[in-house]
Amino acid sequence: MKAANRDFTRAMNQFNILNTIREVGRISRVEIAEKTGQSRASVTNITAAMIREGIIREEPCRCTPSRGRKRIMLVLNPEAAYVVGVKISAFQVSFAVVDFIGDVKSSLVMPIRVSERDEETVADFIEDGVRHCVEDARLSMEDISGCGIGVSGFVDSAAGKCLWTPLKDGTSHIRSMVARRLGVDTYIENDANSVTVASQWFGQGKGIDNFLVVTVEHGVGMGIVVDGKLYRGATGIGAEFGHVVLVPDGEPCRCGKRGCVEAYACDGNILRRARGVLSRRRGGKLDLDRLTIEDVTRMAKDGDAGLRRIFREGGTILGQGIAGLIQIFNPERVIVTGEGVRAGDLVFGPMRRAVKKYLNKEQAAVTRIVVQEWNDFDWARGAAGFVLSELYKSPLDRTRLAK
Template identity: 35%
Template sequence: MALPSTDTSRYDNTLAVIRTLRDQGPVARVDLGALNGISSATVTSISAELLQQGLITERPPETPRPSGRGRPKTLVELNPQAACVVCIKLSINEIQLVVGDFSGQVRHSEHHAVTTLALSADDLETLLDEKISTVCAQQLNEFQRLAGICLAVQGVVSSQSGTIIWSPALSFRNAPISARLAERFHCSVLLENDANCIASVLAAKPDYKDCPNLVVIMLGYGIGMSVLINGVPYLGANGSAAEFGHSKYQPGGALCACGRRGCIEAYASDYALYRAASDHLALPSGDSAHPSEQQMQTLTQQALNGDPAMQRIYAEAGRALGYGIANILALFNPDLVLITGSGVRGFDAMQAAMHHAIDDALVAELRGTTRIESCAWDRDMTCMGGIAMALHATDAQALSMSQASSVS
């Protein structure tokens, strides 16, 4: 088996080309050089190797210009079939599996309703084994190999040890999961907090690239947060940093899914809003721990239409968010606080109370110039982030394996 090139700069440049093509889509060789500060000769050589290895393909040449001047550009792009990754999103009473191709695009997605709190650690391992095996049997024949798996979990995880430390979706704690799945499927397995997956997608967007100190708050079935300091996620000693939803708003207050009282999540999450609304409205039966999007849209619309009870409930959620965000501003002084997630549907009904709470909690000097914005949740960025993180973590391995197979 051939070893990877010992030319570190060449290897790094090759990885940079792969990642640029994933971020930008089809790019001409001359533009790849400019984007990465690499000479045209080096890009030509690298692209020739990647073509031979099957990691990129060439598009047909562009149509010649009417003037006849200049050669039309030939664009190169990643070969989507070169590899795939599987991302599993685990939340309360639901598991989503997504297959992403080598270019980072979603090729398959499926949801499964599961009573997650009834699962033991062994049950979860068996369930994941079954679901991943099934999706691989159905989808893997389209790809050269399975490069990796990412498990995105609501709660506290240790990415380093591959252990689910605690999740409100599960009744057990401290379960090692990554090593077992890696052994079973013979590939790299990442374990990530769901909010960190979302932040990885947003941090790469051009609109936010000037915000190295970024806080992303995810509203939805729970309340999650990711803190990026100088572009690097802050995880803390054991992965439990940035658990914004389980910081306190009212000690001794409403019951949270974590089992404690008064957490921000117990006022601003979907289940908290639905629970509060059920005290005032006759609501249809459903999963109160994970209300449907239709149920939440109905509640939000009632608040926006002026229903007094729903306005009070959403205002209380806004206050809980506001006092929590005030603590973030005082502690981290980020460039931007970005609020997203499916629960951002109710942001318009919350934001006046949220801003009032921030102003009440902080002197102007501590609020500073930090921007506070919402970001539309027009697609689920959790699995998109998981796909991107799994591909990034396995690109070097994919390159090494392709180099080895091309000379064997």
């Protein structure tokens, strides 16, 4: 066998072993051999190298053995590597430092109107946020194995380019700018894809081979996992669920079309439509320029009929779209998440009714829809999760143990 082929085979074996330990949590060498199909000798040799490098560690089995000595279990070492995730949104940038198993060690949210700043300024801002977050985790940049950036829009992650984002005009070069400032491997990915990878690795999608993630915030995004693999499409810019037109000549969308899912269901357009409704009321004392989506949500929950109708329409369109996705992909699970989950039953009651209306009962029976609670750092954790997935492919070459 040629050396290149041997190296490739060994790298694949390393990944399969590491991924098996990640999925199970605690597992013996014998069980790893059974699950991966590798020989016990190969598993022993590869895991020995990983133990020496501090990537995994041994722990005694917590069970009571029927005879003989306790089995030795293998687990991931959380301190094997640390990565940083960055999420660029319209009005803020969020940061998270996570360890090798995806636990958040520190997080930070910093307000900035991204569209009103040039990219050099945004890159400087991101550098300051990353360094602050790393320091807050009591680490140094030498401890960081990589940085992931999540952004909405068309992202060619392989080339490291953002081809289009609603946050700015033209192609974005933010990845290379941040990489130059931080001096670590830096990746960029569509934000919904990042959250999907994080869901697959340590969230609601863990252990599920076919599922969808629908994200609702200032826009509407989607991630697709088919047969355990993230699906991006022929050119890497698929899964733009938010820009599927469901209402011909309907409400305007920031993509330039009309009647998109996003034009009804996302925070930005719900807020826009709410301002329109409130501006037509006589005697209004609200400062509409300062009105936030949180304000609108609270008013709707308090019973404002006009605002409740806007949320209801958004939820119905979202449910109609998700029903279509279920018919196409037949997923085991659809995970709905993002800042927009704050709306609760204002959106998700109508959404579930629409899904039921537009699906046959046989289709609806096999798919579970999960509305996942959201934290400010979840976007950034998703971007960090994408970096972890890259690290797992070649852990012996790329992890940096904290000193």
